[in-house]
Amino acid sequence: MNAFPPTLPAPRRSTLLRHLAVTAAAALLLLGLTYGLAPFRNYQLATMAAYLCATAGLTLLTGLNGQLSLGHGALMATGAYTVALLQNALGDAGFLGGWTLIVSLAAAVVVATAVGAVIGLVAARLRGPYLAGFTLAVAVVVPAIATTFDGVFNGEQGLGVAVPPPPAALGASFPYERWQAWLALAGALLTMLLLANLVRSRFGRSLVAVRDDEVAARLAGIHVARTQVLAFVVSAACAGLGGGLLALLAQSVSPGAFSLTLSLFLLMAIVIGGLGSLAGAVWGAALLVALPDLSHLLTERLALSPAVAQRLEGNLPLAVFGITLIVVMIVAPGGVQGLLRRLGRSARLSWSTRRG
Template sequence: MTETTDTNDTDDTNDTAGTTKPPAAASSAPGRPAWLRPALDRTLVRHLLPGALALIVLCAVTAALPPFQDLQVANIATYVCAVAGLTVLTGLNGQISLGHGALMAVGAYGTGLFLTNLAWPLPVALVAGTAVTAAVGALVGTAAARLQGPYLAGATLTLAVGLPALANYRHLSDLLGGENGLVVATPPPPAALGAYFPLERWQAWICLLCAVVVLVLLADLGRSRVGRSWRAIRDDEDAAALAGIPVARLRVLAFVVSAACAGLGGGLLAVVSSLAAPGAFPLALSLSLLTGAVLGGLGSLAGAVYGSIALVLLPTWTGDVADALHLSRGFYANLPLALFGLVLVLSMLVFPQGIQGALVRLARRLRAGRRAPS
């Protein structure tokens, strides 16, 4: 239970209580100006500055990309939102979910209805769709709070199979578009960007902004008292309960946060594709999201980025290989899932902690090699 008493991430509590840091703490970073140390010591600011820099660099990079690659960047950013929420749920709190594809469908349909039927502005529609998905996540999390392991996976698997099929229900088909889906009114780029600004680049910028916001907030939450309590529950639920941690409440909170991230990713996916249809959220999507989280590294937000890149680029690469080898259409349709499974098995054998874990171990070896005497 050392994580619940860790003092490295509690610097915000000292600031909010109005107390001042002792001189020893202030002198721990002599290279910083005195007026800048309190601001940089805040967890949110430490995550916000790199996130803002990364957003600027990525938006500049998209300006040099063709429209198809801009769409790939937008899709990667949408998956980053969903996979990051899933890696927090599974990696930090220890809950296995196979239903995040269905939660993405809730966010997609919610955002699409707010944009198309109510003509709400895009930011308001995305926030509202995320809130609706968070509410659904609260219901699912409350029902699954006492389930663990395969029982929780089975319950969420049922959600992944049944929830997208509600669009075909006769009382909802007129509202949700049935099998053909709901056409989403995608807002055009602002006039200030010019009359010929590419729509794909504008969508990539929106998705990148949302992905960076999600990563910054989740990174701050993971280093907070709530994040340390999630880790304690993951490591030993009984010991966490004996330590006074509200296990059930925090398990539901983890599901709500993860569902909100998935809903935002689904809303962005509907905006990028201009469609919210049941066929876009099959069971394979939920399995792919979990595969991306495991492949990148459970509990690592950087791993969520690597896993999302793999989710978008691997099907494209397999399509190129299938065309080059003149494979049949039926074989080509199942090739991405087979390749995902093969990559997942190989990654578990070679680097069981995911891509991020392998990179961390490599960096440690390089640092140890530099420090070793010649």
Template structure:
């Protein structure tokens, strides 16, 4: 019998996921490919929240701003430095990570409401800075064009499929890296700090430095997700990163269960599916303009509250407790 180490199992899982997504991408229509790209992007962004909150015990309401940092960095490297889109996405990751590192030094000693307040102010103020610098294009923003798919894929290879490939590949590679990080020594130390910061410090961990590290990694993930988001909507502007995006990500993280990265795809699926469900509900039952515009927000909020009340530790733990109690 072939035995595999956990890390090889993980790698195999991600390769299998990639293979499955490759097959799925060939068999679905353009709309589903486009939505699938959004699911992948949201999954990564939710993963960044889970890494920060579930693994290292910090709370951020400012991840929409960190996504904006990555998005602008990627857009500038394509438009002004004329780099390859894939390299631009890598740059988006690293610039956001670096930004998170600097921010982390400022906020790592803050906890609870102080951290929430600072990141909230960041989420509100950072996108408005785009108006201060002409290079960022003000309210209109700048284009983010990854170009047509390479000619060698053939003429039937659509733009949406190209988006789908880029998103899925980027997200799988990033999540594979992160899953290795959280199962390494660093993941253990993050969890130790989350569970009891004083005990972790007494055991010789440099808790401040580790919290900054977690914040930085999480920012890098958010930056890549931001780059993918503006690739899908072909341009980056302040209005693409409202505060409500941060809140949606938090919703996704809670619905997925903040303890574990395993369900991030589910969270992404939920965030993409809810507006669709709301749309179909509205076309079926009709209603006023106010009702139509408000229904998606209502469904997200209701789901959030239900998740907090009935499955505060995520659907996985809920099933587990059902099994235990019969």
């Protein structure tokens, strides 16, 4: 009998080591970047990291498994309200340290995973417009619960979130925005590391097989319904973490922050970034953060009355997102990441031709 523990096969072990090396390099690069950015830019970087958790999970669900979801904003709201309620409860009980953030974020992931499992069980039985309609109903119903049970969720005004200061070991003058960026980036890097390894695993291949042809996948021995439910569960966990991070960054949670518009933005973000690519999820998250600044800049350049400018700024992001989506689908059907990949192949081909 073999006394040695089983080891990973060489390809899988090398993939894990490569992903760990890339994650470590990205962490060092981002750590240095946070020291060079202004406080507001650090806050934007933290917001982008929170959105990245959700866009990466939605990429796995829609891009790799083919399940269309219009309700991921509601799953983010689930994680955000979980963090708000738990942080406030711990604060009222006199427990408000750095460890409470980990507990609250873990609880957000667990609750969002449970909600995602319920949604996934129903979604596995639906196809096409029926699946889109069901997730659309989720996007509308979940935020409405906060206004219905206003005694718990404080209605439209929402809840404040008790957030502890940065650890004392960082110093009394340590910028709070930099600490927020570190916290959100840690969650985003962990999410990307886990998803990258999951995509390269047997489960990841099953996701793609189910997306491409359910009948062929079933004949190959893949449990289609279970694979689809697990895809929804993983994606919901990522959305819950992203929503919880957003709650900690904004230090408040309200139904208006997780409306149907957010779900549409998330879906358009992964399409523009590159559907089915985790790197495309990064571009999509960056676009979600840059869009409000772009809309504000456009309204400032136009000579409009304050009332018209406010109304335009509220509707302009969706219009800009829609126009960007149309342009990207015409110019680069594979999204931003697909365009970059194509340009890279052309550059390598040109370089090899010159050397030859």
